[in-house]
Amino acid sequence: MIRIALDACGGDFGPEVTVAAAVEALRLRPDVEIILCALSDPREKPGNRAARRVSNRLLFEPCETVLDSGVGPVAAIRAGQGSSVGKAMALHADGRADACVSAGSTTALMTLGMKMLGMLPGVKRPALMSKLPSASGDTVLLDLGANLEVSAEQLVQFALMGLVVRGQDDDRAPRIGLLNVGHEDSKGHSVVREAHGRLQDLPLNYRGFIEGNDIFSGEVDIAVCDGFTGNLVLKSSEGLARMLFGALKNAMFSSWRSKLGAAMAGPALRGLVARFDPAKHNGAPLLGLDGVVVKSHGSSRVPATRQAILEACDEAGKQVPDTIRALIEQHKAEIEQ
Amino acid sequence: MIRIALDACGGDFGPEVTVAAAVEALRLRPDVEIILCALSDPREKPGNRAARRVSNRLLFEPCETVLDSGVGPVAAIRAGQGSSVGKAMALHADGRADACVSAGSTTALMTLGMKMLGMLPGVKRPALMSKLPSASGDTVLLDLGANLEVSAEQLVQFALMGLVVRGQDDDRAPRIGLLNVGHEDSKGHSVVREAHGRLQDLPLNYRGFIEGNDIFSGEVDIAVCDGFTGNLVLKSSEGLARMLFGALKNAMFSSWRSKLGAAMAGPALRGLVARFDPAKHNGAPLLGLDGVVVKSHGSSRVPATRQAILEACDEAGKQVPDTIRALIEQHKAEIEQ
Secondary structure, eight states, rough: OOOEEETTTTTSSTTHOOOOOOOOHHHTTTTTEEEESSSSSSGSTTTTTTHTGGGEEEEEOOOOOOTTOOHHHHHHHHHHTTTTHHHHHHHHHHHSSSSEEEEEEHHHHHHHHHHHOBTTTTTOOEEEEEEEEEEEEEEEEEEESSSSSSSHHHHHHHHHHHHHHOOOOOOOOOOOOEOOOOOSTTSSOOHHHHHHHHHHHHSEEEEEEEOOOHHHSSSSSSEOOHHHHHHHHHHHHHHHHHHHHHHHHHTTSSHHHHHHHHTTTHHHHHHHHTTGGGGGGOEEEETBBSOEEEOOTTTTOHHHHHHHHHHHHHHHHHTHHHHHHHHHHHHHHHHOO | EEEEOOOOOTTSSTTHHHHHHHHHHHHHTTEEEEEESSOOOOGGTTTHHHHHHHHGGGEEEOEEEEEEOOOOOOHHHHHHHHHHHHHHHHHHHSSEEEEEEEEOOHHHHHHHHHHHHHTTTOSSSOOOEEEETTTOOOOOESSSSSSSOOOOOOOHHHHHHHHHHOOSSSOOOEEEEOOOSSTTHHHHHHHHHHHHHHHSSSOOOOOEEEEETHHHSOSSEEEEEHHHHHHHHHHHHHHHHHHHHHHHHHHHTSSSSHHHHHHTTTTHHHHHHHHTOGGGGGOOOETTTOEEEOOOOTTOOOOOHHHHHHHHHHHTTHHHHHHHHHHHTTTTTHHHO
């Protein structure tokens, strides 16, 4: 049995969404139990008939408070222990759960994770990771904002962490790229050039420097960068996709002719939108912690929240932290040089 | 008369594209002359009948070499003077042209620009700028890769440079945003926080920190960041747009039904594609030089090249370098603090 501790109160919609998502996840994964951390038992609410069908695997842990989404690191430590996210983290730290999922504040999740679970040996701070759609499937991108200024050592660690989460394809080792302003060895600042040298020394399918467009072209499976750049690349991509889909919708409803066209092309267009649905890529693990911690987007509805829970189940099943620990230990010399 | 010195040999297609683009630009702008810098006079080629109609405003300056697109800064200086881009830059430096346009190597353009035109007082290196489509029109983004590591002073200068090129709207001062990993004052590393404080002290329509998605949502008119981040945001956006338009095309041709829909919605879809056509946004000025230098994309065809020439005409007409010089001098105290 894999046990997930879920901060049921985090995010914009609270238990209404998180409990429904937990129930859906439990129906998909009969090998999973979920502990809801909430102010009052959300399983008691009327209308939760679906919940009762999986009720033997849906547990409850009471908490005293819910942290604000804008909470700072100091307040997160002070008020965090009795909060919904703090309880979920404590369950994981105590070994009563195999992973912790929250749609609350990233700062709180990171601060409490570092304090209650601790970091893996040699890792400074957690890295946030996400999957982005690409022409050949998807690309793992990290870090997304936890480490604004990084060392060459950290960039190499990000590559190894991404590798563990991405997992092996049947036919080839995942292709790793280091984001830079050009493909040539001479490009970029000293930190990326140093990381480039170290990655070349490791027994990886390292494809060298990549440019921004290579994230989406399917050139690599894992794209590595500092957290400042990664955050801006992720958020600008989300913004551009939203603008383009909005413009497409407006164009298709701009005349009777295009409306008719939209009706004819409906299934194809719905398939397109579904393929790039952000909910499918929800669930950003915080890697480098001595535990499995997954951040769900604050505005997640049921399908996105379910996806984040399933991501946590996968990572707990694959024992991601132990594998990262072993890989970093094994390649200590090349990483630190 | 505005005189543009055009590197006719730079870019992937050379005179075949650049001369046609020059002819089109001359027909649109009767107040402009263009000097073609090329190995042999491209106006003599048969089939250039259109060129003959504007021939009195299409001039020729011979050069000896063409620089490779991958040329480094040292080689650019050594071999650059007799090259097509070097000749164009020399014409501008000598005052025989009011601007220089090239689709060749950015490194060569920047190195030769710094050597032959010099920098404006107080500016360290040129900043590359581009326009990106947004929900409310377009957003100016800089720097795009010339300055990989920046100071707070440079970020403030980028904001002022962007302001000069963007120009005043009728109803309000252009809105400026500083790219960061969050909107709160406490977010980001020390350089962006310092620049944030200085921008607040200036009499600008400064909207504070913005996130990646704000580039496309139309929240600001000018988005400022370091060149490493800007380059990756620009290239990843280009890659994502290419992937999404490719997927849209595939979806519309996936069945007889969707094909019929595509035919019906044809004009609307073509309007959509035209709105986001990269050619419309071609022409990235190198700001901070004591002159008007515009980089055209290496793969530009005629419409994109024409757009880059027109951008140079606009900037020469607005006397962009002098205006930037005056603005930086006026706000020296707030910029340097």
